[in-house]
Amino acid sequence: MQSKNLYIATFGCQMNVNDSERIVTMLQELGYRTTEHLREGDLVLFNTCTVRGGAEDKVHQHLANLKSLKKKRPGTLIGIAGCVAQQEGDRLLADYPWLDLVVGTHNLHLLPEMVREAEAGRRRSETDFLENDTRLDLFPAIAGYRKVSAFVTVMQGCDNFCSYCIVPYVRGREISRRFDEILREVRELASQGVREVVLLGQNVNSYGMKGEGEPPFSELVREVARVPEVARIRFVTSHPKDMSPELIACFGDIPKLCGALHLPAQSGNNRILAAMNRGYSRERYLETVRALRAVRPDIKFTGDMIVGFPAETEAEFEETLSLMEEVRYFDLFSFVYSPRPGTKAAELADDLSKEVKLERLDRLQKLQSIHSRVHNESYTGTIQQVLVEGPAKREGQVMGRCDSGRIVNLAGSPELIGCLVNVRIVEGYANSLLGELL
Ligand code: SF4
The missing domain is CATH 3.40.50.12160 (Methylthiotransferase, N-terminal domain)
Incomplete structure (x- = not known):
């Protein structure tokens, strides 16, 4: 050919x-x-x-x-x-x-x-859009995979209709993939050398909630952890309202489940959260964070924040900053609100000037860079388990990730690729860590 x-x-x-x-x-x-x-x-x-x-x-x-x-x-x-x-x-x-x-x-x-x-x-x-009974067509498996870490899609679509979001209109209703089909793909990937599985979905932790007869997401995580070759599990993106007690418990008793969770809050103010149709309050979000820290004290949170949602007041924005102070995110993806035609929020009067929105974004990002730096510096001198994924940009080095997902570069040969190794962190930079093999 x-x-x-x-x-x-x-x-x-x-x-x-x-x-x-x-x-x-x-x-x-x-x-x-x-x-x-x-x-x-x-x-x-x-x-x-x-x-x-x-x-x-x-x-x-x-x-x-x-x-x-x-x-x-x-x-x-x-x-x-x-x-x-x-x-x-x-x-x-x-x-x-x-x-x-x-x-x-x-x-x-x-x-x-x-x-x-x-x-x-x-x-x-x-x-x-396909109907539910053709859902296997949505998830063709990946053949011949040659990486240490692989995404496995477990569901797609979203039923939440957050007022600012276009995803439910372009990805369709939530459809969960069949439990046994996911496990078959995980075993297949593991047999090809994949050591880390990232379970993927627009609203991954509502897997199995839509009456398709599949077990809940916490069961899926437990079953994936039983595959012997799988050394690490992550999942993304979780909705705060769907963090069930059973899923929170997984962080306490499954060592293979990494202590890192992307949990987008979007705002720290209850009026804005209700206007966004997020389905949780600031208090409920913080309760979830506390419950996760109770079972996994060193868990690292990342998140998303939207700044300048229509009619957001200065006091409401400051509640977002105070939420950040309480959670101390490891990393945060932050955006100025951008109206998407066809969504509910696009009909709201957007009376904030561009200058105000950008000024708020700047303040939020400055605060986050302080938090991220403190997190990175706290690694110096610690011992981390690193899953080596491939060669680093610098010759003679390999790169991998520690449990939190932070990139670690270290001197080493390609034979380390695919191995979980203990590494002493010698320096923390803005986006990566430098370590030495123990
Ligand atoms: S923000 Fe996330 S949960 Fe909300 S509608 Fe969009 S994809 Fe769904």
């Missing part, structure tokens, strides 16, 4: 990163090998995100720019996948005549067939 080049650019969340890995695997069977250079691509694919307006605008810019590439190399195929594809569908084919295919979030399994059609000159768009 003639080898062809696939250039794939991924925007957005880890669900998209995982989808791109599956796209690469599926297209290998058609003879496509990845290239890092857009101009070398026989097939150029953008796997897109629509969570913030900026990300969506970038996709449109890229699409406009590709007109000249198509003119110079008419044989190049151009495709759009992911959330912008889902949202805009056929309209993209009409607006960009040089675009060959549009594939939505529930239709990735159709991609090989669509690429073959595009090669034969037929343009196509597929954006229908």
Whole structure:
């Protein structure tokens, strides 16, 4: 089979990163090998995100720019996948005549067939949502995996309808994957050398809650922990309202479950949380944090915060800062509120000036950088278990992660890749740690 080049650019969340890995695997069977250079691509694919307006605008810019590439190399195929594809569908084919295919979030399994059609000159768009009984089609397994850490998708979609969020409209209703199918994939990955499994879903801890007959998420975590070759388990993204007592207990009695949790609060103020339709209060969020710390005292929290939600007052914003002081996040992803057309919040009067929003974001990020620095410095002199994932950027070093997920670089040879090793941390930097093998 003639080898062809696939250039794939991924925007957005880890669900998209995982989808791109599956796209690469599926297209290998058609003879496509990845290239890092857009101009070398026989097939150029953008796997897109629509969570913030900026990300969506970038996709449109890229699409406009590709007109000249198509003119110079008419044989190049151009495709759009992911959330912008889902949202805009056929309209993209009409607006960009040089675009060959549009594939939505529930239709990735159709991609090989669509690429073959595009090669034969037929343009196509597929954006229908699948019904529950076809849910296996949503989760084609990854074959031939060669990494130490692997994502395993366990559910997709979201039923929460947070007032600012477009995800339920572009990823569809929550669908949990079959329990035994997930375990089969985990065992398969483990047999290929994967040591860390990251269970993935838009709202991962509501796995099994939608009456599909699957056991709860805490049971899934326990079952994955029973696979002997799996040394570490993580999961992302959790909704604070779905942190059940059973799942919290897992952090206390499953050593393989890493002591790190992404638990997005979005705001520290109850009026804003209600306006966001988040389904928990500040007090309930902090209770969950305390319960997790009671069973795993060294657990590290990361989170997301939105600054400048419509009509957010200074006092309400300060409650977000005080929540940060209480939780002391390890890392925080923070954003200025960006209205997404079609969501409830987009109908609210947005009376805050851009200057006020940016000033609040700046204050929040300065506070977080102090907290992150304190966390990093506290590692110096400690001994950490590190799962070595691959070569580091610096020659003679390898990189891995400690339990919290922080990157650790250390002098060592490639034979360490895939091993859990004890490392003394000699220095903490802003985003990584330097260690020495014990
Ligand atoms: S939980 Fe809320 S923020 Fe997260 S994907 Fe669902 S609607 Fe969006």
